[in-house]
Amino acid sequence: EAGVTQFPSHSVIEKGQTVTLRCDPISGHDNLYWYRRVMGKEIKFLLHFVKESKQDESGMPNNRFLAERTGGTYSTLKVQPAELEDSGVYFCASSLRGTRSSYEQYFGPGTRLTVT
Amino acid sequence: GQQLNQSPQSMFIQEGEDVSMNCTSSSIFNTWLWYKQDPGEGPVLLIALYKAGELTSNGRLTAQFGITRKDSFLNISASIPSDVGIYFCAGQWETSGSRLTFGEGTQLTVNP
Numbered sequence: 001e002a003g004v005t006q007f008p009s010h011s012v013i014e015k016g017q018t019v020t021l022r023c024d025p026i027s028g029h030d031n032l033y034w035y036r037r038v039m040g041k042e043i044k045f046l047l048h049f050v051k052e053s054k055q056d057e058s059g060m061p062n063n064r065f066l067a068e069r070t071g072g073t074y075s076t077l078k079v080q081p082a083e084l085e086d087s088g089v090y091f092c093a094s095s096l097r098g099t100r101s102s103y104e105q106y107f108g109p110g111t112r113l114t115v116t
Numbered sequence: 117g118q119q120l121n122q123s124p125q126s127m128f129i130q131e132g133e134d135v136s137m138n139c140t141s142s143s144i145f146n147t148w149l150w151y152k153q154d155p156g157e158g159p160v161l162l163i164a165l166y167k168a169g170e171l172t173s174n175g176r177l178t179a180q181f182g183i184t185r186k187d188s189f190l191n192i193s194a195s196i197p198s199d200v201g202i203y204f205c206a207g208q209w210e211t212s213g214s215r216l217t218f219g220e221g222t223q224l225t226v227n228p
Contacts, residue, residue, distance in 0.1 A: 004158070031214060033214075033215065033216075035216075035218075040220075041220060042120070042204075042217075042218045042219060042220045042221070043159070043204065043206075043216075043218040044218070045215040045216065045217070048213065048214065048215055055213065056213050056215055058215075059215070091158055091159070093158075095214070100147075100164070100166060102214035103147045103149065103164065103208050103214055103216070104149070104161055104164055105161070105214075105216065106161065107151075107158030107159045107160070108158050109156065109157050109158045110157075110158050
């Protein structure tokens, strides 16, 4: 069974540019999460989809970040315009629905974003 | 928001030694999880704990959900070189839905 995949693995962009990150969850996982790790700090929650619906977007830092999950399959996270403080590793995770299953989240390898 | 204090930040041990790391919170958590991250990879789930006092093992790894529900520890016995990596604790509390709160990680180095 394929794991969570993310594209690209690395992205270097200039301040003010736009970047779109993609995540393909494990097949059959209705829950999809985006997290971010900045500067060696803790991994922080950004948002949670259940199928195509945003269940919780309380962790999104500001309106420069837009996440979508059309059709309830893959998800994209767009940063527009990018700022220096957006640099970090963006992780996607997925899990099955269910009280305990939803906490057992499987992570992708991450996208390392560098804004210069 | 909720915060997890994970310690130590880093550990340097010899192969064969046992190691222990822990996480504490000022708030009660319903679920504790431990993940390991290898370089260039995403975190991999090691152990999930759901009940206060629960003690769970996964090979040489043992984790416990603290009785107060505000802490958890992870022990690794007889460490080997492939145990090198960053270990993260993560928790879920009552009103957080299924989103996880992570500690800052423990960087483990094992010298052969």
